[in-house]
């Protein structure tokens with residue numbers, strides 16, 4: 210793993226789960242890291258900035274604060290995301306707008322605010338958190354899957370637009386990862402332990418993906434070690450995508 214000495218990173222949704230693991234990993238490798246989160250409760254040396262990615266003013270002010278404090282911006286990890294359940298009849302227009310505004314427009318909004326600063330970086334990278342839901346056909350996850358399908362397209366189109374100016378755009382696509390989000394879903398089941406065991410058994414490698422494993426993939430795509438990689442969606446899913454398996 211390369212180091213991030215002298216580089217500055219923002220991680221949206223950086224106060225929990227995959228985002229927090231990523232913020233801590235980049236920080237441990239020398240980056241100055243700001244966690245942009247609606248609940249920015251993070252420990253030193255991470256800088257927590259209360260940010261709502263669904264609000265343009267909030268995003269612009271957070272990016273301006275990072276650049277004012279650290280003097281530059283090199284890495285954007287677009288990770289904040291929220292869930293939605295049900296078939297196509299389940300979600301109202303308001304819910305569609307709310308979820309797409311966070312999961313899709315939020316990523317475009319953060320990138321838009323960050324781009325002028327990334328153009329000054331010799332080591333600029335954007336990494337979006339997609340999901341295997343983008344292509345797996347998950348049952349009862351229509352809105353969430355559509356949002357991550359949009360992240361897939363956003364990533365490829367942005368990669369094409371910016372690779373020639375030295376800004377690499379890639380994404381990770383986690384399978385089911387052991388984060389507070391998934392913990393909350395399991396806790397809402399009648400028997401959380403049995404539900405967890407069943408979920409683990411459905412994974413190709415027999416366990417959930419760890420947040421640290423996803424963070425490692427994000428750090429790779431954010432680092433100069435992946436300097437020739439753009440427009441790639443790196444699955445971190447125990448092999449589900451690579452093996453062309455459908456979630457059971």
Ligand code: NAD
Nearest residue numbers: 222225226227246247261262289290340383385386388390
């Ligand atoms: P998490 O709930 O543990 O963390 C998400 C963080 O995002 C929280 O700190 C939350 O406060 C923040 N957040 C939510 N809305 C926000 C907003 N409007 N503005 C700023 N911050 C906001 O979730 P996680 O499991 O770590 O998920 C992180 C990302 O990974 C999401 O994009 C999710 O879709 C994706 N993902 C997760 C899994 C999984 O199984 N956990 C699988 C595939 C993809």
